[in-house]
Amino acid sequence: MKLLKPSWVTHDGKPIFSIDIHPDGSRFATGGQGEDSGKVAVWNMAPVRSEVDEKNSNIPKLLCQMDNHLACVNCVRWSSDGRYLASGGDDKLIMIWQTGRYFAGPSTVFGTGGKTVNIEQWRCVNTLRAHTGDILDLAWSPQDAWLATCSIDNTIIVWNATKFPEIISTLKGHTGLVKGVTWDPVGKYLATQSDDKSLRVWRTVDWQQEAMVTKPFDECGGTTHVLRLAWSPDGQYIVSAHAMNNSGPTAQIIERQGFKTSMDFVGHRKAVTVVRFNPNIFQKVVNKASGKSQQFSCCAIGSRDRSLSIWLTALKRPLVVVHDMFKNSVMDISWGKSGFELLVCSWDGTAAYVEFTPDELGTPLTQDEMNSLHQRIYGKSMAISTQHSVNNTIIENPAMLKLQQRHNEHREQMDAKKQVNGTPTKIRNPMLTSPTEKPNPKAQQIETRTPDGRRRITPLCIAPQVDFGDIPRPFMSSSLPMSSTGVAQPGLETAGTPRAAEPSQGSPSSQHATVKPLAPSVLTSAPTAIPANIQPMKALDSRFTEKSKATSGTKTSQSKPDRITPITLSTAKPREPDRPILQDSSAPAPTIIAKRKLDSLSQPGTKRMRKDKPVLMAPAAPTQVTPTIPQDVITRSAPHPIMLPSPPAEKNISLQVGGGEESMVLELENNIQTAGVKLAGLKCRRGGTVEWETVLSTRGTLLAGSRKVLCVSCEDRSLCVLSPSGRRLLPGLVLSHPTAILHCNGYHVMAVTTVGNLSVWNVQIAKVVIKNESLLPIMSGDVVIKTSSVTEQGVPVFSLSNGKVFTFSVSLGTWSTLSDVHSSLQQCSDHQTIMSSLNPSSQVKGPLASLQGQGQRSGRQAGRLFRANHNLQQAVTLGHLENQVSAALMLRSSAEHKFWLLTLVRYLVQEGLEAQLREICDDLLGPVTAQGRLPKGSLWEPEVLGVCKRLVLSEVLQEVGSNLRLQRLYTEYQDQLDMVQTPAK
Helix, strand or coil, rough: CCEECCCCCCCCCCCEEEEEEEEEEEEEEEEEECCCCCEEEECCCCHHHHHHHHHHCCCCCEEEECCCCCCEEEEEEEECCCCEEEEEEECCCEEEEEECCCCCCECCCCCCCCCEEEEEEEEEEEEEEEECCCEEEECCHHHHHHHEECCCCCCEEEEEEECCCEEEEEECCCCEEEEEEEECCCCCEEEEECCCCCCEEEECCCCCCCECHHHHHHCCCCCCCCCCCCEECCEEEEEEEEEEEEEEEEEEEECCCCCCCEEEEEECCEEEEEEEECCCCCEEEEECCCCCHHHHHHEEEEEEECCCCEEEEECCCEEECCCCCCCCCCCEEEEECCCEEEEEEEEECEEEECCCHHHHHHHHHCCHHHHHHHHHHHHCCCHHHHHHHHHCCCCHHHHHHHEEEHHHHHHHHHHHHHHHHHCCCHHHCCCCCCCCCCCCCHHEEEEECCCCCCCCECCCCCCCCCCECCCCCCCCCCCCCCCCCCEEEECCCCCCCCCCCCCCCCCEEEECCEEEECCCCCCCCCCCCCCCCCCCCCCCCCCCCCCCCCCCCCCCCCCCCCCCCCEECCCCCCCCCCCCCCCCCCCCCHHHHHHHHHHHHHCCCCCCCCCCCCCEECCCCCCCCCCCCCCHHHEEEECCCCCCCCCCCCEEEEEECCCHHHHHEEEEEEEECCCCCCEEEEEEECCCCEEEEECCCCEEEEEEECCCCCEEEECEEEEECCCCCCCCCCCCCCCCCCEEEEEEEEEEEEEEEECEEEEECCCCEEHHHEEEEEEECCCCCCCEEEEEEEECCCCCEEEECEEEEEEEECCEEEEEEEEEEECHHHHHHHCCHCCCCCCCCCCCCHHHHHHHHCCCCCCCCCCCCCCHHHHHHHHHEEEHHHHHHHHHHHHCCCHHHHHHHHHHHHHHHHHHHHHHHHHHHHHHHHCCCCCCCCCCCCCCCCCCCCCCCHHHHHHHHHHHCCCCHHHHHHHHHHHHHHCCCCCCC
16 A cells, blocks of 8 residues: 655645546546635646656646636536536536647646646536535436536535536435435435435435435534545445444445445544545455455545545455544545545645555456446446436326427427527537537638629638537547647656556655554444444544534615604695695795705715706605694694606607607697797607697697607696597596606506606597506605606506516506515526526517616525525525516516416426416316306406417426426326317417
């Protein structure tokens, strides 16, 4: 056995949280903390094995350094074929790295002053976003069909490694931080360990929980940064991290058969952080008396006591224990594929290399012998491709099978469109895809011929081509290996295979640790029925609390309640009818300039209003009215009155209605003197030509119009409604107060008076839609109206300075909130993961999108507030999506209502929330009768916003059918829909 610590393997003194050896043994990766970000580094293995290569300046030590992660990297793992490197960190991201095929030469790392050189080129080919908390561990499944990641958001996500970023399933059940994940070597189970004092085993057939082990962890506390458990290569045992036995730290052994917990590895003085099995099964003559060869596994265990122990399942005691290996806790362990090399990393920022000989460990079984062993035990071997088991749920319905086929065809069509548009298509099965030629951008160039026959080539901007290589070859395996300066150096030996040369004792860059045998300890009893030779040992009591990385907290802000100013009301002289009732007779009418100043003083954080736009706001608190009759004084709290500015009757007012060739310009001219009478003239121009003109008896103050109706607000508080040809459609509409806001859309006219009374009319049928509804419930304090409008369906919309958007519901008779930029639901919703998978062309535009498009903050803080509570994150996302559906319904926006309903359904399907899906399907399906007719007295409406509900249900079921776990729900409602559905007209 050889042990050394290469001093050059470092993250500049920062912790190294993970380490992994490449399957070909030529390189290894480390992940940890960088200067101001997470760091992933790929190192050359040759200088670690050989002192000669270490001293050779032409052999680089660091091959590549990647600083793409925004926060500390907690785990790095190579895929089993060595093509990909996966890394996960505190930034809630998983990055999939692949080497570039065409490499121009070494390059320096930005920010290192030229001191760090990248010899290899690794690019991030996929970034996986779905976790809402730090990612602590990840693992590739056998044959690289899946990638499992676990996080402090209490969930495990299984990704389809052949079609990133597709999610196969999200496993929920843990109630604490999930800190470790490992795969069954035959791909039947997935095991995870969490701070909730449990180890759970999940089936890969339906991704449901198979077993939960809690007893060995009852006395455990969350004192370790990670809990990296491991599955033995024969699949018979799981060895957990941090367990307790009689108040002593152990590594619990869990049998596959029945998941029993009768044995454990003992001897470490502090909590076990990581367990890693050697990928090989060894055979050796253990008992020389019998002379029979015995098969066994090898396991390495690291602990917070800074020690490493190596165990063979054929021995009752550890093969070797290395004490005081580091200055801090052991964080990760990695075995080389040969089975005789081991790398260990620590929180203290250093790494150690251990090399064994066949005499110490034994002779590893060949791959064929391993496959035969699995075939004999499980009926299948690891050599059998697991590609078919990506979607291994049995399809029970032919309709479901056709739906799955349509989904696959749709994906292929989308990929073909992306390829035509120049977007690179994602590789469906990277394990089976052969190398392709480098793309030729010149094939898309455009050539034309001039009249004299000469060729003319249109210049084409060629973006840098990102081309990714195949499985990286062992470093320095070419005939002329590259030096650190990028110059080919002849005469160097290849370093693709391990060497047996022992490092020199005098090497300045190597540190040696002492190897001491473990002290004898008393063996604990084990049942005789256990078919294993692992003998547990008595544990020593020692407990230690490790300082874990702090997560960012959140600050809560409290908003001041609306102030209610007590005023004194008294009997006063009757006011003149022309004077506004809510305005104090002793207070001067506030001007627009005064209101702007007041607004800027009351809201220092808001943006400054443009000077060419009038500011609509409520005045300050009213002054007290001096009582005239003291005995009749009544003191009470009154709501804040509204005073909106009335626009002056300017001499000339113009308005453009519509756009393009059909646009028209309205011109209003006040103070026209005719025979001693003052009139107002209104003209309509199209293309500079006056089409018609009319006169008004009083001066006009506001103009509004649409392609269906035109409207003028006059000084005598009346509205004049005209057709686009200048014909008066209605008699003058007289309001109680002057008009402050006027809008037209379609056949609807909306007017708001200076005291905040809202009215909406449908001119086409000459009917009032909303009559004198006050804005007082939505305007309080110093809130002002930023924008206002009316939809084509006659729905009023008001956007206020406090970030809220309101509408008045005629059916409910109350004001409703459409949007709130400060809403926690809107800021912390995690629905963007659903939106990112949609085709950009499917994004709809409507009144809701236009309202929320400016300053849209939806999802910006997703996971920040609820990073450790997935259930709360789920509730917030559902709340936001349900609000979006309701808001679209209030605005009577049919396209947006359908879009957000399907988005809600996609999220419910992803989360597997069957109860909510049933409610939606029941509402869309309605009552089911044999004749297909609605029963008498039924209140169910067959349409929503003019769209047939059952047609929407058919689209909903298409989304439900994308999740095979919901295929029975799909079948149930599809059968009922087929029974009652009639052909759509």
